[in-house]
Amino acid sequence: MDWKAYNDLAWLEPIIAPAEEYREEAERYIEAITAKLARKAPGKPAMLHLGCGAGGHDAHFKHHFRVTGVDVSPGQLEIAAGRNPEVDYKPGDMRTFDLDRRFDVVAIPDSIMYMTTKEDLKAVLADGARHLAPGGVLFFVVHTKEEFQNNNFVYTAEEDGGQLHVTVFENNHILPGGDSYEAAMVFLIRENAQLRIEHDVHTLGLFNLDTWMNALKEEGFTADVKNADDLYDHALMENGEYKLKMFTCTKK
CATH class of the missing domain: 3.40.50.150 (Vaccinia Virus protein VP39)
Known part of the structure; x- marks a missing residue:
């Protein structure tokens, strides 16, 4: 995987x-x-x-x-x-x-x-x-499946006195047919004030x-x-x- x-x-x-x-x-x-x-x-x-x-x-x-x-x-x-x-x-x-x-x-x-x-x-x-x-x-x-709904989440943390700061946004969205959903994630990673943006998409069952x-x-x-x-x-x-x-x- x-x-x-x-x-x-x-x-x-x-x-x-x-x-x-x-x-x-x-x-x-x-x-x-x-x-x-x-x-x-x-x-x-x-x-x-x-x-x-x-x-x-x-x-x-x-x-x-x-x-x-x-x-x-x-x-x-x-x-x-x-x-x-x-x-x-x-x-x-x-x-x-x-x-x-x-x-x-x-x-x-x-x-x-x-x-x-x-x-x-x-x-x-x-x-x-x-x-x-x-x-x-x-x-x-x-x-x-009966109870699941679209949702948004946010997680944030920092280390090294703020030299590393991370924010993760996650969107859960039910796919057509309703038997699965996507968890789409965006990572905002700031290291020494330099921003890097990453993303990832996972498919999960319902x-x-x-x-x-x-x-x-x-x-x-x-x-x-x-x-x-x-x-x-x-x-x-x-x-x-x-x-x-x-x-x-x-x-x-």
């Missing part, structure tokens, strides 16, 4: 979203996961984090789980490994990755939306099921709630679904709403 934001511009991630920015979100996820875990053995449960990105969530997950992180973007993995040397990071596609071992938790907190077809969606869930130990938890966060529930049922999962609508309120522009659902799933 050649997304600029996740490779050439991956170095911006810890600046725009340092680990502390992920704390509240990660703690909510950890609480949901641990409440469902059947495993009560001593020590930290093992977590497989698919689509781990630049390791922002792992900065908090690692205190509760033994984390293995997987991502398709080399730039993201390089940043993640620098931030979290305790985590075992591996390159791989969440649809096909196979470690030939099982984990207490398979977590996909912010990247399963990159699946744009039902076939891809089913492949990810099957991959998650294959890596899950008995009594384990599959956890992911998505927006559903599935209705029934599609998610049916796909989980086919893999033998029972899902507890809760709203998490406030996670990105700090970055939303105008009167936007970014509705999200947390799926905490177990197998019989």
Whole structure:
């Protein structure tokens, strides 16, 4: 995958979203996961984090789980490994990755939306099921087609006493047919008062709630679904709403 934001511009991630920015979100996820875990053995449960990105969530997950992180973007993995040397990071596609071992938790907190077809969606869930130990938890966060709307976001940060200043504008726009949307990003990067402008466009899938529930049922999962609508309120522009659902799933 050649997304600029996740490779050439991956170095911006810890600046725009340092680990502390992920704390509240990660703690909510950890609480949901641990409440469902059947495993009560001593020590930290093992977590497989698919689509781990630049390791922002792992900065908090690692205190509760033994984390293995997987991502398709080399730039993201390089940043993640620098931030979290305790985590075992591996390159791989969440649809096909196979470690030939099982984990207490398979977590996909912010990247399963990159699946744009039902076939891809089913492949990810099957991959998650294959890596899950008995009594384990599959956890992911998505927006559903029924609730999704066009939105604008803005993120800004600076370093080195203002010598580096970064502003990122993101526009989410539903594509014709309503089964996917574009996340178009513009990066304003000012280094020593010199402005550089970059842009990137990602295509992400939209599935209705029934599609998610049916796909989980086919893999033998029972899902507890809760709203998490406030996670990105700090970055939303105008009167936007970014509705999200947390799926905490177990197998019989």
